[in-house]
Amino acid sequence: MLAGIARLTALGLCRSFLPRGFQRQNSFIFTLSYPRRNLHLSKWRAASENAIKTLGYDINIRHNPPQGFFIREATFVDIEEITDLWFKSFNDRRYISSKFFDVAMPESQATRDFLRDLLSMSIRVGPSKLVTHVVEDLSNDGKIVACGQFSPPQPDGPVDLPFPQFPKEWDPEIADALWGKKSDSRALLLGKQPHWWGIFVLVDTEYQRKGLAFPLMDWACHQADATGTPMYGIGTPMGYPYWKKHFGFRERKMLDFPVRPETYGVYYMVSIVRPPRVAGTSSIVQV
Ligand SMILES: CC(C)(COP(=O)(O)OP(=O)(O)OC[C@H]1O[C@@H](n2cnc3c(N)ncnc32)[C@H](O)[C@@H]1OP(=O)(O)O)[C@@H](O)C(=O)NCCC(=O)NCCS
Numbered sequence: 001m002l003a004g005i006a007r008l009t010a011l012g013l014c015r016s017f018l019p020r021g022f023q024r025q026n027s028f029i030f031t032l033s034y035p036r037r038n039l040h041l042s043k044w045r046a047a048s049e050n051a052i053k054t055l056g057y058d059i060n061i062r063h064n065p066p067q068g069f070f071i072r073e074a075t076f077v078d079i080e081e082i083t084d085l086w087f088k089s090f091n092d093r094r095y096i097s098s099k100f101f102d103v104a105m106p107e108s109q110a111t112r113d114f115l116r117d118l119l120s121m122s123i124r125v126g127p128s129k130l131v132t133h134v135v136e137d138l139s140n141d142g143k144i145v146a147c148g149q150f151s152p153p154q155p156d157g158p159v160d161l162p163f164p165q166f167p168k169e170w171d172p173e174i175a176d177a178l179w180g181k182k183s184d185s186r187a188l189l190l191g192k193q194p195h196w197w198g199i200f201v202l203v204d205t206e207y208q209r210k211g212l213a214f215p216l217m218d219w220a221c222h223q224a225d226a227t228g229t230p231m232y233g234i235g236t237p238m239g240y241p242y243w244k245k246h247f248g249f250r251e252r253k254m255l256d257f258p259v260r261p262e263t264y265g266v267y268y269m270v271s272i273v274r275p276p277r278v279a280g281t282s283s284i285v286q287v
Contacts, residue, residue: 056128056152061222065215068139074132074147076123081144082134082202083115089202096205096238100267103260104174110167117164122149129159130199133219135212145207148216153194153229158186173258185253185271186232196224198233198243214246221247224276231274240270249274 063071074082090101105111122130135146151159166175177183186197198220201213224231234255235243243249249272257267 056126056131057223058226061219061226063133063215063219065135066211068137069145069212070136070138070142071133071215071219072136073127074119074123074134076120078134078144079116079119079123082119082132082147083112085144085147085202085204086115088204088206092205094205095208098237098267099264100257103171103263104178104257105170108167108169110169114164114167121162121164125161128152129154129161133216135216137207146201146203146212146216148201148213148220149199150220150223151197151199152223153196153227155194157190157192157194158184159197171258171260174260177255177257183234183255183269185255189252189271189273190230190232193230194227195229196220196231198231201239213242217243217247221274221277224274225278228276230276233272233274235270235272237268240272243272243274247274248277 065071086105087107090096090105091107105114119132122132130149130151132147132149134144136142137145151161163179166172166179186195198217201216203213221231231247231249233243233249235241235249240249240251244251251270252273253271255269255271257269259266
């Protein structure tokens, strides 16, 4: 047992000298042969037709972040940072004029607990159903400054995901319109057609306009094009013009939220669909 403790302590010490990306590779903590094992793993992955089925995406399609940033898959260790990022992205009143998210998902302990549960369920279901990527600022100790979550295509269309209970303090009508079945027009727009689903993209307000949302969505669009599948998403008033301009999404359905004259007034989002592009051309496949 003492030998075991000594070995784990030594591994912990070694691990603390590694870059943060490696520290978070849970598999490394338990093995000394990480590089060799990973080499075998990547060979196996590249060679195996089943890899896409298992992972839900093609590992040969890589992210292309701006210099000084690194993109990797999120792990349980990141949940706290992603929760903070959620508020920095949606609730920063210095940059976002609408009070909608302050009302729908106020920055409170209950909302934090909800987001923690949501993220932990998302990571637990695995990349064949949900893949969450984080962008690290390498000049700031790998701080997580952006995050994107996508669901790869499922064989029979819409994917059902585990979901935590809404906090009691939330306005139930708004919560239902934002997270419930009403907001999810995927089945209506795409039927049982397999599709990618852009669930959310968060960018720390201090890091917006640096090209960080772009590589997250660009990766997913390349994945979608490689398999000829459309991409579905819901855009905020701030987000959807961006997705439309840079990625070719089209507005498909307006989502109205309950009117609350005493707080945010009126708010809407838009269901958007991006048809896949034919590989190697700019032609769009009709969906
Ligand atoms: C919408 C959102 C995701 C965009 O993220 P972002 O990381 O700022 O996006 P980018 O930096 O890739 O691009 C934003 C703009 O900055 C420009 N830009 C990118 N890199 C730049 C740079 N280095 N210097 C100057 N401008 C730059 C882009 O061209 C783009 O401008 P344009 O749309 O007028 O052409 C982000 O504003 C956000 O998180 N908003 C709050 C939450 C939200 O609404 N999320 C979307 C849910 S649908």
